[in-house]
Amino acid sequence: MSHDFPAYRGEMEYCCLGCGKRYPGDSLLYTCPECGDVLLLENTRFGELKEHGGAYWRELFDRRASTRSNALRGVFRYYELLAPILDEEDICYLGEGITPVIEAAPALSAKVGVPFAYKNDGQNPSASFKDRGMACAFSYLKWLCRRQQWDEVLTVCASTGDTSAAAALYASYIGAPLKSVVLLPHGKVTPQQLSQPLGSGATVLELPGVFDDCMKVVEILAEKYRVALLNSKNAWRILGQESFAYEVAQWYGWDVSKLCIFVPVGNAGNITAIMSGFLKMHELGIVEALPRIFGVQSEHADPVYRYYSAPEGSREWKPVQVQPSVAQAAMIGNPVSFPRVRALASRFVKAAGEKAFQVVQVKEQQIMDAMIQANRHGHIACTQGGECLAGLMNARDLGLVGAGEHAVLDSTAHALKFSGFQSMYFENAFPPAYGITPDTALANRPELLLPEEARQGKDVMEFAREGAKAVVARLGLVEK
Ligand SMILES: *Cc1c(COP(=O)(O)O)cnc(C)c1O
Ligand SMILES: [Zn+2]
Numbered sequence: 001m002s003h004d005f006p007a008y009r010g011e012m013e014y015c016c017l018g019c020g021k022r023y024p025g026d027s028l029l030y031t032c033p034e035c036g037d038v039l040l041l042e043n044t045r046f047g048e049l050k051e052h053g054g055a056y057w058r059e060l061f062d063r064r065a066s067t068r069s070n071a072l073r074g075v076f077r078y079y080e081l082l083a084p085i086l087d088e089e090d091i092c093y094l095g096e097g098i099t100p101v102i103e104a105a106p107a108l109s110a111k112v113g114v115p116f117a118y119k120n121d122g123q124n125p126s127a128s129f130k131d132r133g134m135a136c137a138f139s140y141l142k143w144l145c146r147r148q149q150w151d152e153v154l155t156v157c158a159s160t161g162d163t164s165a166a167a168a169l170y171a172s173y174i175g176a177p178l179k180s181v182v183l184l185p186h187g188k189v190t191p192q193q194l195s196q197p198l199g200s201g202a203t204v205l206e207l208p209g210v211f212d213d214c215m216k217v218v219e220i221l222a223e224k225y226r227v228a229l230l231n232s233k234n235a236w237r238i239l240g241q242e243s244f245a246y247e248v249a250q251w252y253g254w255d256v257s258k259l260c261i262f263v264p265v266g267n268a269g270n271i272t273a274i275m276s277g278f279l280k281m282h283e284l285g286i287v288e289a290l291p292r293i294f295g296v297q298s299e300h301a302d303p304v305y306r307y308y309s310a311p312e313g314s315r316e317w318k319p320v321q322v323q324p325s326v327a328q329a330a331m332i333g334n335p336v337s338f339p340r341v342r343a344l345a346s347r348f349v350k351a352a353g354e355k356a357f358q359v360v361q362v363k364e365q366q367i368m369d370a371m372i373q374a375n376r377h378g379h380i381a382c383t384q385g386g387e388c389l390a391g392l393m394n395a396r397d398l399g400l401v402g403a404g405e406h407a408v409l410d411s412t413a414h415a416l417k418f419s420g421f422q423s424m425y426f427e428n429a430f431p432p433a434y435g436i437t438p439d440t441a442l443a444n445r446p447e448l449l450l451p452e453e454a455r456q457g458k459d460v461m462e463f464a465r466e467g468a469k470a471v472v473a474r475l476g477l478v479e480k
Pocket of ligand 1 (some may be wrong): 266271384
């Protein structure tokens with residue numbers, strides 16, 4: 001037991017967004033047994049946290065930044081705001097959270113015309129933001145297994161690639177009684193993403209179709225069989241992902257009033273969590289004003305954009321059939337968390353004004369161009385990070401981002417997970433369905449300077465002289 005660990009305990013309840021019914025948080029529940037709608041978790045003793053002012057919490061979280069307690073090193077730095085029913089022994093820390101905020105390279109910022117930063121969530125252990133939510137969901141599972149004395153629990157998820165990588169990682173670290181099964185749309189995750197659950201030893205099952213199809217299968221399993229669902233339908237994941245908001249606020253000295261946060265939207269769990277996190281901090285006086293939140297969607301998977309682009313009063317929710325998208329991790333036509341977005345966006349707008357929540361749409365071409373540009377300026381953006389930059393540029397062109405504002409873009413995964421799309425760009429090899437024509441000036445490929453045979457039958461120095469000569473000729477180097 002570390003003496004840093006908080007004594008405060010809350011009480012968590014599931015709250016249905018459809019009928020408002022509430023259920024105790026000590027059992028696995030994904031949808032409302034009454035009406036089938038999605039749930040959010042609430043700490044019924046949240047009010048007690050208000051006995052302290054905002055300054056108390058700011059100082060506490062700042063102090064915790066130097067903790068040596070494993071349990072509090074990651075997303076649980078903000079323990080009281082996440083799942084304050086867990087005990088120290090339950091918390092699983094694999095290095096998630098506290099990811100760096102990197103200000104845009106000056107040349108890139110000048111080109112975009114708006115000051116901005118990337119928050120590199122690809123620097124999480126499984127190289128995406130999903131680890132934030134998994135750390136919380138798996139810590140809760142440990143807590144639950146301990147209470148229920150379960151001897152075997154099958155964890156399942158459908159995935160566009162990163163959920164399965166994260167779920168398999170945490171399940172394999174914790175080990176018994178947990179066993180991980182992941183369900184993937186065949187051919188719709190990148191080779192790097194596929195290698196992750198395989199390497200963690202999970203059972204990897206594939207089905208034809210797209211993510212939305214796999215999600216339906218997993219929902220049937222979770223409803224009828226004894227499995228633990230780890231998609232963002234699992235409300236414990238949302239709590240963990242709120243940490244993104246807490247970290248942004250802390251990094252900017254708890255003043256987020258001038259920030260515009262850009263978030264790629266797929267299943268819509270992440271943007272839900274980020275809004276929820278900022279609202280909690282606002283309620284406790286930890287931040288005095290809210291930032292503005294911009295959801296970003298590709299025109300090939302844009303149901304949330306379509307909903308919000310209609311004027312209030314005539315909005316109609318309609319899932320869409322997705323088209324191939326380089327923002328593949330967000331290629332979802334029927335986002336499970338849409339009701340959560342609707343609920344939180346309306347609270348957000350009520351607290352911070354109509355322009356505090358918006359959704360922008362980007363083209364596939366813009367996503368790729370933006371990602372390539374970002375990474376040519378020292379960033380490590382994935383395609384979804386490119387999508388955010390494209391979203392910022394469109395928001396700028398539409399006059400949605402004002403002078404004096406500062407954008408923070410969520411690069412939700414590491415560039416390396418999506419290097420196949422970079423290759424397609426450099427080799428002009430996109431299948432027509434993506435609708436992407438690369439800027440050939442940016443194509444970058446390795447150049448073989450000497451044929452394979454050139455190495456044969458020569459000693460190291462002889463070959464080195466020949467190699468150096470070839471490099472000098474290629475670069476036109478001048479002797480000093
Ligand atoms: C899952 C994922 C998204 C989409 O997040 P949602 O919570 O589903 O909206 C975006 N980018 C990456 C890299 C992801 O893995
Ligand atoms: Zn209900």
